[in-house]
Amino acid sequence: MSESTRRAVVIRTALAGAAALLAQAVARVRPADAATSPGHPAERPAPGPIARLRDIPVGGGMVVRGQWVVTRPERRVVRVFDAACTHQGCPVSEVRDGLIICPCHGSRFSITDGAAVVGPARRPLTRRRFAILRGRIHLR
Numbered sequence: 388m389s390e391s392t393r394r395a396v397v398i399r400t401a402l403a404g405a406a407a408l409l410a411q412a413v414a415r416v417r418p419a420d421a422a423t424s425p426g427h428p429a430e431r432p433a434p435g436p437i438a439r440l441r442d443i444p445v446g447g448g449m450v451v452r453g454q455w456v457v458t459r460p461e462r463r464v465v466r467v468f469d470a471a472c473t474h475q476g477c478p479v480s481e482v483r484d485g486l487i488i489c490p491c492h493g494s495r496f497s498i499t500d501g502a503a504v505v506g507p508a509r510r511p512l513t514r515r516r517f518a519i520l521r522g523r524i525h526l527r
C-alpha cells in the first residue's frame with residue numbers, strides 16, 4: 388500500500404468515526420430539546436395571570452392579549468373565553484353593551500355564556516377554565 392493510499396484510508400476512517408460520534412450526539416440531544424422547547428405542548432409554560440379582577444368591568448369585559456375574553460356579567464360572576472370567533476376564527480376585538488364583538492363579519496356573543504346572539508357565527512365561544520388567586524385570573 389502506497390503512502391498516499393494509506394493516508395486516504397486513515398482519513399476516511401477518521402471521518403467515518405467522527406460522523407458516527409456526531410450522529411450519536413444528535414440522537415441524545417434531540418429528545419431533550421423537543422421536550423423543553425417552548426412550542427412543545429407538554430412543556431408550554433402557563434401564561435400566568437391574564438388579568439386582574441378589578442380591571443374587569445361589571446356588566447362588561449375585556450379582550451386580553453388578543454387571545455382571551457374575560458367577562459364579568461355580574462359582580463360575582465366571571466367568565467373566560469377563547470377570543471377566536473367561532474365563525475372563521477378572527478379574534479374578537481371588544482366587549483360593548485354586554486356583548487363580545489367580532490370585527491370581521493359582525494358576530495356578537497353573550498358575555499354570560501359566550502352564545503352567539505348575532506351571526507353569522509352559530510356556535511358559542513369556547514369557555515376556558517380558570518381560577519382567581521389573590522384577585523388575579525389564571526387559566527387552568
Ligand code: FES
Nearest residue numbers: 472474475489492
Ligand atoms: S370571523 Fe367572526 S364573524 Fe366571521
